[in-house]
Amino acid sequence: MDEPVVGEVFVPTVEEEGGNIIGLGVFSSEKIALNVLKNYFKHSWKGKIISANLARWQVDLIGQDALTLLAKWSCQVCPICDRPTFWIDLDNFSALCHGTACGAWMEDNIYEPEVIDIGLPAIRWLHQARSIKQAMTEFRKKAAEMRAAGGDVDDEMVEYSMEDAKTRMERILRKEGSVGLGTALADLPNEEE
Numbered sequence: 001m002d003e004p005v006v007g008e009v010f011v012p013t014v015e016e017e018g019g020n021i022i023g024l025g026v027f028s029s030e031k032i033a034l035n036v037l038k039n040y041f042k043h044s045w046k047g048k049i050i051s052a053n054l055a056r057w058q059v060d061l062i063g064q065d066a067l068t069l070l071a072k073w074s075c076q077v078c079p080i081c082d083r084p085t086f087w088i089d090l091d092n093f094s095a096l097c098h099g100t101a102c103g104a105w106m107e108d109n110i111y112e113p114e115v116i117d118i119g120l121p122a123i124r125w126l127h128q129a130r131s132i133k134q135a136m137t138e139f140r141k142k143a144a145e146m147r148a149a150g151g152d153v154d155d156e157m158v159e160y161s162m163e164d165a166k167t168r169m170e171r172i173l174r175k176e177g178s179v180g181l182g183t184a185l186a187d188l189p190n191e192e193e
Helices: 030-041 132-148 155-162 165-176 181-187
Strands: 008-016 021-023 049-058 067-076 086-089 094-097 105-108 116-120 125-129
Touching (some): 008 030, 030 067, 105 132, 125 132
Antiparallel strands (some): 008 021, 008 049, 067 086, 086 094, 094 105, 105 116
16 A cells, blocks of 8 residues: 655744753644644743744655754743743744734834834834834833833733724713713704704
């Protein structure tokens, strides 16, 4: 019986603080291996993960020649949500917080090489910086502003940012004592009178 021919496999791994390497599986597709790894990034706050790799192994080759390291990431504490979910791609300069409600990101500007774009989708905030240090400072400033305003990055903030305008208006009106948008509109004085 003929066996299926597998020329290469993809192996995502993560490294813990003590140097322990955890393999997340062996996959026949780079896309699947990358999805497994990025899904693991979302849960990195539960452990002491410091880095991750995605490797391609050529089947039926002996030694290190069979190994190609495709990507490397470093896990950092997110400057916005303070969780160890900020993964920095060490090969292609970019970073993304994989935390549930954060999503802070950083990457090189595609038009101006000396500019770094940063953002926080949960509050629709975008900014540009001239260095990584300045980008991290801007993130920390934004986090401090949000905390000072009582708006920590959490699931509730993301839910509110996803609401449409009518739902948001109805929520505000209920809080103020009206039952809905229709009631509030009926209470407005008629300009023709």
